[in-house]
């Protein structure tokens with residue numbers, strides 16, 4: 751595991767863009783999954799400003815359930831605004847999850863099958879939840895878990911309420927997430943973490959016992975992982991290294 755420490759969030763964006771840019775230079779047509787959230791915003795800003803000729807295929811990492819696909823809160827629309835539209839990624843190169851799927855389990859299976867047919871995940875860019883979730887694999891998710899419908903933890907809904915005018919009651923209770931099984935097959939994983947509030951969970955994820963109650967600990971058993979953390983998030987990590 752390679753750990754890169756950035757000075758602050760802006761520097762994290764730069765370093766993440768360098769890493770992603772380098773990988774995409776080697777494999778321009780890579781299949782890449784990207785997270786929503788606060789952490790990757792500086793990366794997307796940097797890529798919008800510096801990246802040209804994007805040819806990658808975007809793979810949805812997770813998506814709320816119970817929304818119309820045009821709802822601006824859908825992760826696919828959020829990512830479209832932040833990165834996919836600005837980089838002109840065509841619709842046929844966006845492997846999305848249908849947030850309005852009536853049969854969530856078959857939608858999850860369809861998505862996973864499509865990824866496999868497409869050649870698997872080349873690059874998984876991930877964020878880290880305060881409870882150690884990866885994608886929406888909440889604590890207790892099996893390391894071999896498939897892509898599936900999940901119930902969102904209260905803490906996750908609380909963290910996401912900011913995108914819903916601060917009203918937790920508006921945040922969906924369920925989602926579809928890529929499972930840890932397919933995520934651990936990614937050829938390259940890049941974990942982005944920023945902020946003091948993530949210092950504890952980052953330390954536990956990278957240096958604590960590998961256990962399903964902290965899903966991110968699966969990364970310890972993987973090769974080709976780059977962690978890019980700002981100094982605040984890495985503060986407890988550096989003490990223990």
Ligand code: F6R
Pocket residue numbers: 784785786787788789790811812825876877878879880883884885886
């Ligand atoms: C979102 C996702 C989540 C976030 C995580 C961190 O698509 O997969 O796992 O990456 O909750 O979110 P932020 O960056 O907002 O702290």
